[in-house]
Amino acid sequence: MESIQTQQSMVSEQSASEVQEKPKTFEEYIEVHQERWNGILHTLNEKMKNINTLPDLLNVIYCQRQDAVDYYHTMLNKLTKREKEYKQAYAVEYNKMKTNAQIRYSTEAAINAQIEANLADMIYITNLLDNHTRYMQDTIKSIDNLIYGINNRLRVEELMEGVKK
Secondary structure (H helix, E strand, C coil): CCCHHHHHHHHHHHHHHHCCCCCCCHHHHHHHHHHHHHHHHHHHHHHCCCHHHHHHHHHHHHHHHHHHHHHHHHHHHHHHHHHHHHHHHHHHHHHHHHHCCCCCCCCHHHHHHHHHHHCHHHHHHHHHHHHHHHHHHHHHHHHHHHHHHHHHHHHHHHHHHHHHC
């Protein structure tokens, strides 16, 4: 029977090997991390097939869940910081267009459209972060479903053992 440390190290080694190469862009960073969490979920799901290791697997899953929650909150903090920076940059752009622009915009919508075009890269990164945080939220839900599944599977096995006796 595998120990908890062995199972945790197997999942961690798989995760580390997938993230060894440094991503060059933010898109690659997100892709690498999504693939990593996808791999972790598949590994944990595969380990559910062996009924003898389920009690130990629960501990591993709880640790992975906590890692996912920590990472999720880190991403939420980064998203909040990006949104703050965007609002500040938007305000600067707005003031610049209202006071210093050589072009007079006829409506507020025209000003807003121009500002959004100027800040498109910032909006893009913010949207990527937002999508990634939603992905991590769903990953945590998937881990919770695995925990629920293990508990139910253990109960079914206990009932079947009781029937056999």
